[in-house]
Amino acid sequence: MKQLGEVDSAPDAVDARLAARLAELRAERGWSLGELAERSGVSRSTLSRAERAEISPTAATLNRLCHVYGRTMSRLLGEVEAEPEPLVRAAEQPVWEDRASGFVRRSVSPPHPGLRGELVEGRLAAGADIAYDRPSVPGLEQHIWVLDGALDVTAENVGHHLEAGDCLRLRVWGPTRFRCAGDGDVRYVLAVVLP
Known part of the structure; x- marks a missing residue:
């Protein structure tokens, strides 16, 4: 059980899936972190930390990334909100x-x-x-x-x-x-x- 004031170092499931999806989108385009930083105006270190789920991106950061990737924020979040059920009977x-x-x-x-x-x-x-x-x-x-x-x-x-x-x-x-x-x-x- 987490104590009051204690920091939880593990990202929550949605943040972890968002981080993975952001990394996938960049990889699909073959961009380096530096190229994405230039295109989005978001610092390379922030992008790196967001893709590793060390931080949760702000709405403004997500908006910039959505613009670069040609997605609405709701579409991006919809892609990561729920894991698909692994078994379909x-x-x-x-x-x-x-x-x-x-x-x-x-x-x-x-x-x-x-x-x-x-x-x-x-x-x-x-x-x-x-x-x-x-x-x-x-x-x-x-x-x-x-x-x-x-x-x-x-x-x-x-x-x-x-x-x-x-x-x-x-x-x-x-x-x-x-x-x-x-x-x-x-x-x-x-x-x-x-x-």
Whole structure:
């Protein structure tokens, strides 16, 4: 139990996650602490201490960093407020069905603000054909692994035929199309990673 006036040297969980996220954002851009200091107007030592969770950044410091990283403060804090649950039980995985197209989507590992990837199980009925005019996020990384059946995927005007066990890896910049290519249903895993 902490005594009155005693200083707690361990950062709280949110400060620790914020520190890690700030370090990740800088690393994603390949910037040194010096480069970030120049861009943000925050001293290098303050940035270093904030990334190691030795201090909790002030609102003004966070605002400067959010500006540099192109984020709102609420988005940045939303990315670190809660750790994602490590285990997602099958019964808790949201399922959405588009009856008109014959598409069923199970969010196996749902998106979370603190994570960049998600896993989706897709099922297309025989003859189903789905076209998307653009990705939700330009440059979205996708890995499409066919578990059962056959799937035709068109991206960047290039067609790909996938059989059970095949995996297509790509970044999506424009329209895509998914078509069940066999006589029976196709079931596949879609791994989605934000750029």
